[in-house]
Amino acid sequence: MSGVSRAVNIADLRLMAKRRLPKAIFDYVDGGAEDEITLRENRRAFEEVTFRPRHGVDVPEVDLRVRVLGHELALPVLLAPVGYCRMLHPQGEVAAARAAGAAGTAYVLSTASGHRLEDVKAATAGPAWFQLYLTGGREAATDAILRARAAGYSALVITIDTYVIGMRERDHRNGTAILLGDNPFAKLPYLPNILAHPGWLIDFLRDGGVHPLPNIVVPGEGPQPLRDVGSLIRRSFTWADLPWIREVWPGPIVFKGVLTGDDARRCVDHGAAAVIVSNHGGRQLESSPAALRVLPEIVDAVAGRAEVLMDSGVRRGTDVIKAVCLGARAVLIGRAYAYGLGAAGEAGVTRALDIIKADLVRNLQLLGCPSIAALDRSYVNAPAWAAPVPARRAT
Numbered sequence: 454m455s456g457v458s459r460a461v462n463i464a465d466l467r468l469m470a471k472r473r474l475p476k477a478i479f480d481y482v483d484g485g486a487e488d489e490i491t492l493r494e495n496r497r498a499f500e501e502v503t504f505r506p507r508h509g510v511d512v513p514e515v516d517l518r519v520r521v522l523g524h525e526l527a528l529p530v531l532l533a534p535v536g537y538c539r540m541l542h543p544q545g546e547v548a549a550a551r552a553a554g555a556a557g558t559a560y561v562l563s564t565a566s567g568h569r570l571e572d573v574k575a576a577t578a579g580p581a582w583f584q585l586y587l588t589g590g591r592e593a594a595t596d597a598i599l600r601a602r603a604a605g606y607s608a609l610v611i612t613i614d615t616y617v618i619g620m621r622e623r624d625h626r627n628g629t630a631i632l633l634g635d636n637p638f639a640k641l642p643y644l645p646n647i648l649a650h651p652g653w654l655i656d657f658l659r660d661g662g663v664h665p666l667p668n669i670v671v672p673g674e675g676p677q678p679l680r681d682v683g684s685l686i687r688r689s690f691t692w693a694d695l696p697w698i699r700e701v702w703p704g705p706i707v708f709k710g711v712l713t714g715d716d717a718r719r720c721v722d723h724g725a726a727a728v729i730v731s732n733h734g735g736r737q738l739e740s741s742p743a744a745l746r747v748l749p750e751i752v753d754a755v756a757g758r759a760e761v762l763m764d765s766g767v768r769r770g771t772d773v774i775k776a777v778c779l780g781a782r783a784v785l786i787g788r789a790y791a792y793g794l795g796a797a798g799e800a801g802v803t804r805a806l807d808i809i810k811a812d813l814v815r816n817l818q819l820l821g822c823p824s825i826a827a828l829d830r831s832y833v834n835a836p837a838w839a840a841p842v843p844a845r846r847a848t
Contacts, residue, residue, distance in 0.1 A: 495766025527557025539567025614710030770812020
């Protein structure tokens, strides 16, 4: 498993990825919006929840299984959509999906993938969901949905928090847009850092450099270049799009980016099979609340009419346990596995999942809890913010 076998936690994988990747690539994964307040708050919220263990309890084995949208997963951790993983490692999304399937869990593919959605689905032995952006317009989105349906994706994930792209200041300082552009002279100030990471550079060149986005096929133009992914701001999801989406996708729909009870109720009213409580990992609206802080409000608003998942800030098995205690069916991880992918490809993703799984087993035993299904609020000391917010009264 190469050097990643020495990683004790996700933070170790992060440092390994930081050493292997050029700064522009690492910061793309690691950074957040503006002052990165929300990025930090995601982690701090988990720190504010403590455990109430049941000692003197014999728990020789624990059951990590959970059912999510009809699929039995081996652990309550899914792999979240991360755009253009091929930049982290040539195998990118294919490697991540393969690792997810081997671990017995689900993989969620971003529209902005570096690999064809058909190849990613074929790589995994587990369920796969397709995360939809409307980049490229309705025709391109319809084509992608139909392809995902034919390939066997079992759910469609619609991200609702990207009306515009957040101000990710690290990307601007690192010249990410310039590096993806066509002006070779403008790239010169950034090349020394690229050359200082020969292992990544060799892999990148062998893979053929920057590939177009094969799942965003604009009629008459073909696959969209990665540098044009900013067109996301020209065509984002609104509720008016849902009728035509349902015409081409009859399966379960999941809404990602829910941060208020009002939005959660609206998602359920529009037939959501699940909602994902998420602030996009702190990459969109700065000063959004930590996802864990609003999780109880969303659970209360949904009232059992849909499954509730969450992402943003999950780095340890204890984070997963806390989220489940506060009402999440399961969680999604993004950076946690992306660090592993950037460090060592599929082996790194496998190591990230192994670390979190071992965390879950050990800490459930220490809690005196026999299974994920048995977790509830009695196992945590929840801060005042964990109380559900009352429904807003009509005026």
